[in-house]
Amino acid sequence: MPVTIYDVAREAGVSMATVSRVVNGNPNVKPTTRKKVMAAIERLGYRPNAVARGLASKKTTTVGVIIPDISSLFYSELARGIEDIATMYKYNIILCNSDQRLEKELQLINTLLEKQVDGLLFMGADIKEDHLDTFSTASVPIVLAATRDPDSLLPSVTINHFQAAYDATQTLIERGHKRIAMIASPPSDPLAGLLRFEGYKQALHDAGLPLHDELVTGGNYFYQSGLNAMNSFLQLAEPPTAVFATSDEMAVGAIHAVQDAGLRVPDDIEVIGYDNIRLAEMVRPRLTTVVQPMYDIGAVAMRLLTKYMNNEHVDDHVVQLPHRIEFRESTRTENV
């Protein structure tokens, strides 16, 4: 029932090859016949079949995107960066949630490869051998966004988490704090999470401060875990006077735990977060936080992928975007 390139050819009194040429903007077509064909296309309401085109040309102008959870404040921001750049380069994206489950991740990679995507963008904390094995069966480029494989074999876009955590901790140290707690990442995030812990440790060490085990708790990046962590800190004989959380949600949870206990942020306890999601500006006091440019990470990762898909030259397959600290009211303006 749908009108095909044949119908247009007949209607315009030319061959299908000619129709194909005008549809694809091939310049080798006489303006008059081009006009004829355009008219026929218009008249028939012809809509090119991208699947047929994909089969013939071996390009689908579609890329696969594997994301842990699109409803996450963090990843949805990343996804927007990805999609914007994809659109800019005429690609569509097939989006899949993985929930970071290995099995599902591997299955999604295969499904997307079956669908003949021109490239793959992968997000997820932990890159195992299994991932690498599956990736290696792909004949299209793959880029990691907001994560890296242990040996940095694959192209990736991240920030320097070690340095970012170091800077955050140092900020607190400079304010005179001796007991700085950390609400850390879950073990399921062995790379970025560990790096942040190392940065925290190093900053303490460089300042000659001891590392107190009881001042480090693992969270799961969500609000409630930050709230819980802070509550337990508050029950310590000697509670911390400052807290560094590895996500903004956890940091906000910590703030509320402090407030619920009748104390004040930043007067009694200073808090610094991580990511700079929009939530950071939607609390009182507004959150001081390490800026991880989520949108840019997504955008740059997608741009990198387009380069690979077009066989363009890329200087460095591992890119680290700059980070900084956005100072708001959950930390004090002057040093103690």
Next chain:
Amino acid sequence: MPVTIYDVAREAGVSMATVSRVVNGNPNVKPTTRKKVMAAIERLGYRPNAVARGLASKKTTTVGVIIPDISSLFYSELARGIEDIATMYKYNIILCNSDQRLEKELQLINTLLEKQVDGLLFMGADIKEDHLDTFSTASVPIVLAATRDPDSLLPSVTINHFQAAYDATQTLIERGHKRIAMIASPPSDPLAGLLRFEGYKQALHDAGLPLHDELVTGGNYFYQSGLNAMNSFLQLAEPPTAVFATSDEMAVGAIHAVQDAGLRVPDDIEVIGYDNIRLAEMVRPRLTTVVQPMYDIGAVAMRLLTKYMNNEHVDDHVVQLPHRIEFRESTRTENV
């Protein structure tokens, strides 16, 4: 270079039709030959080409999803519901951001149709004639999520915004308030937005309360607009004693405006929001709000779409999901 169904057929010593049968789980294959074929598939690392399959079968097991902004707290939650159900029914989704721009929306519909999606899920406040015209050129089913066309011609999944707004307003009325402000929706949302305003008006009217023009301001659903709106209310000679905002972000902005002015929520001013995004639980006081089941709207819309795609019977093409009010601390527990 990639291995095709032919290669597998040769390797297994059968015809390609047989390979196709085992790949597609057709029961009409002798167990022994099935085993042979499976082994060949394994040995060669065969991966079926979904594009070729799509061309031959006229099914892509892919649906197009047009969403205003995936980084929005509201829509990303919807998207998750959509994707989960899509996965459950073996579909993948091509996700596209429209920013609610008419031109882009129409272009996206066409692109997705070119890609031969098996169905289309559309989100966006305003459905114009242009949309309907473009939809009518599609030969695949289309479902609207979290919106409706003016004449309800298309299948859609929403809540009853009129009633929800009525309920929210009435809740405030029951607490004895006489001056209830509304931070309303933008004019770009003529359907759901208007319905909420009508619900507010009706509730006031039914209670014999006058509608004060100065107590109604339009917002754009974002935090800052709620904050600004509340600030201007606060400068009124006679400020409101309660506020109903048509989004949680705006409601939280309103709370902060109240707090920044040295007043207290709910003691001085009660606030009720709309949507019940996760933010509602990440503020102090936690937000009382109208629950719009975003995830379910997405899930039900996708389920509805699968029914159409499978030519299953559907009882009612316009579905309204139930809403309710979640009471938290931005409203008082007892009546005044």
Next chain:
DNA sequence: CTGTTAGCGCATTCAA
């Protein structure tokens, strides 16, 4: 239960 044969709608040589 299995093989043969046609397309699916298009891009892309190759000739003309």
Next chain:
DNA sequence: TTGAATGCGCTAACAG
């Protein structure tokens, strides 16, 4: 500048 012919990899009758 144009047309004819071929094949992309697979599904789906149909025949056996």
